[in-house]
Amino acid sequence: MAKRIEVKDLDIYYDKFLAVQGVSMTIQPRSVTALIGPSGCGKSTFLRTLNRMHELVPNARVDGKIFMDDDDLYGPGVDPVNVRRQIGMVFQRPNPFPTMSIYDNVAAGLKLNNKRMRRSEMDDVVERALRSANLWEEVKDRLGKPGSGLSGGQQQRLCIARAIAVQPDVLLMDEPCSALDPISTQAIEDLMLELKEKYTIVIVTHNMQQAARVSDMTGFFNLQGVGKPGELVEIDETTKIFSTPSKKATEDYISGRFG
Amino acid sequence: MPPSTDRPQAQKVPLRPGDRIFSGASTGAGVLILVVLAGVAAFLIVEAWPSLTAPAEDIPGGKGVAVYVWPLLFGTLISAIFALLIASPLAVAIALFITYYSPRRIAQALGYLIDLLAAVPSIIYGLWGFTVLAPLTVEPANWLSENLGFIPLFAGPPSATGRTMLVAIIVLAVMILPIITAVVREAFRQTPRLHEEASLALGATRWEMIRMAALPFGRSSIVGASMLGLGRALGETMAVAIVLSVSGGVTFNLISSANPSTIAANIALQFPESSGVAVNTLIASGLVLFAITLAVNMAARAVINRRKEFSGAN
Numbered sequence A: 001m002a003k004r005i006e007v008k009d010l011d012i013y014y015d016k017f018l019a020v021q022g023v024s025m026t027i028q029p030r031s032v033t034a035l036i037g038p039s040g041c042g043k044s045t046f047l048r049t050l051n052r053m054h055e056l057v058p059n060a061r062v063d064g065k066i067f068m069d070d071d072d073l074y075g076p077g078v079d080p081v082n083v084r085r086q087i088g089m090v091f092q093r094p095n096p097f098p099t100m101s102i103y104d105n106v107a108a109g110l111k112l113n114n115k116r117m118r119r120s121e122m123d124d125v126v127e128r129a130l131r132s133a134n135l136w137e138e139v140k141d142r143l144g145k146p147g148s149g150l151s152g153g154q155q156q157r158l159c160i161a162r163a164i165a166v167q168p169d170v171l172l173m174d175e176p177c178s179a180l181d182p183i184s185t186q187a188i189e190d191l192m193l194e195l196k197e198k199y200t201i202v203i204v205t206h207n208m209q210q211a212a213r214v215s216d217m218t219g220f221f222n223l224q225g226v227g228k229p230g231e232l233v234e235i236d237e238t239t240k241i242f243s244t245p246s247k248k249a250t251e252d253y254i255s256g257r258f259g
Numbered sequence B: 001m002p003p004s005t006d007r008p009q010a011q012k013v014p015l016r017p018g019d020r021i022f023s024g025a026s027t028g029a030g031v032l033i034l035v036v037l038a039g040v041a042a043f044l045i046v047e048a049w050p051s052l053t054a055p056a057e058d059i060p061g062g063k064g065v066a067v068y069v070w071p072l073l074f075g076t077l078i079s080a081i082f083a084l085l086i087a088s089p090l091a092v093a094i095a096l097f098i099t100y101y102s103p104r105r106i107a108q109a110l111g112y113l114i115d116l117l118a119a120v121p122s123i124i125y126g127l128w129g130f131t132v133l134a135p136l137t138v139e140p141a142n143w144l145s146e147n148l149g150f151i152p153l154f155a156g157p158p159s160a161t162g163r164t165m166l167v168a169i170i171v172l173a174v175m176i177l178p179i180i181t182a183v184v185r186e187a188f189r190q191t192p193r194l195h196e197e198a199s200l201a202l203g204a205t206r207w208e209m210i211r212m213a214a215l216p217f218g219r220s221s222i223v224g225a226s227m228l229g230l231g232r233a234l235g236e237t238m239a240v241a242i243v244l245s246v247s248g249g250v251t252f253n254l255i256s257s258a259n260p261s262t263i264a265a266n267i268a269l270q271f272p273e274s275s276g277v278a279v280n281t282l283i284a285s286g287l288v289l290f291a292i293t294l295a296v297n298m299a300a301r302a303v304i305n306r307r308k309e310f311s312g313a314n
């Protein structure tokens, strides 16, 4: 649980298009790392290389290395399916399976990972995941109802519960609050602070206050220029990035003097 | 007009000429279709009526309309349903292969190929079934009756010509494959990327992703498409008329030479030589077919439309 991620000299391609160039960073366990930067600079692209979702796009590929503790995620013979089982992901738009009940949504990953789990055991795991996602009290009386019947914020917490039910080592979140109202956002930010006790969390956000509130480390991505690939400008402790960043571009971006 | 009732009307958006023409044309077309349907139904009922009131001896076969129509109805249903049982799993498999497994080039080629199957006239299928497929099934049918003869479907004795219900079923299955594949494939193509990614991010393999995202999403389309295919198979005439060697009789035995005909094929074969009440009887059987296909098609459309609720929701 809660593993360290080490990225070394990562170039990310969509076919021949180099989207992100030369990223190296270390992501600490039991912490929240926020990735910020202007639209199109490759934050989502980078995030999706961490659990090998990137290569689902036809002809997409990466150069470079990513280690999770000592495992080379892109090593020969590594099955991306196994990588994704250890690294959970929450998406920008809540995406519970609409035809599944709330219970089955949370249990979906368990059924993939561990086909022969006893019902009572499964019940426990589902309850624990929903409690961790701060959703249990709201849904405990309607676990059999479809997940798509919940509010947007509840659906997003359901997706978080689904992701953590399988006890991943790392949790990736791509703008998890951008489709939510302030109250639901608050609920999910609180949740992140609780979850980082157990997981390594990486979150992409456009909301600078959010990055400042929830993260321990912040990485700033930027485009190297118009039509050029994106890059990691710097990554440092969040307090440092938001007070005295070492790069001019970072300072311009966080103070709103961008471009 | 008194002003009090006039006010709400005045707030209505004025209808633009284009809107008016379009809505008029589409309403007109809808009404026209209903009128045609009603006309067909009325014609069938009026023309079938004499056979329903005629004494049983006057009906071909001499035992009344119900006894005449029943084996035909049975043959129609059994051929269509078995064809569906073959075609729909195959169609789903092909649609899945095209959507999720094959390289894009092959997928396109295969898609065209399947669509081409729909363009082949049914008489050609009939000739193919009669001259190519039927002889090919003689050996396998022998084997089936020897080794699996305890299953009523393969009880035998196997036909020497191969012009059996089994061949009719296979021909029908090939004929309805394109429509089912097309509808199901379209449904899979629309599986929300969001749900596919949700399952893949949980560590689903491609097949698990299909089970978690694609199949549940496409389920009602699969049902609807199958029913469309069923509707086709029920009404298919020429292919069955050519392939099937008919002797009447109600049997589940698919490989013998004693087969029930189907309503449509029977009408095509008997109509030229019929007169008087015999014609009315044929039309009565047509009325039964009309009612069944109409119901099946309407149910299919209803099922396909119902999934619209899903697509918008998330």
Ligand SMILES: Nc1ncnc2c1ncn2[C@@H]1O[C@H](COP(=O)(O)OP(=O)(O)OP(=O)(O)O)[C@@H](O)[C@H]1O
Pocket (backbone or CB within 6 Å): A014, A017, A019, A037, A038, A039, A040, A041, A042, A043, A044, A045, A046, A057
């Ligand atoms: N599926 C794809 N195929 C080809 N190019 C892509 C694809 N997805 C993203 N890109 C390109 O990669 C670059 C980075 O996109 P990405 O979505 O990672 O940016 P982002 O930083 O997440 O932006 P945003 O903040 O708007 O979400 C962009 O130039 C984009 O056009």
Ligand SMILES: [Mg+2]
Pocket (backbone or CB within 6 Å): A043, A044, A045, A174
């Ligand atoms: Mg993004």
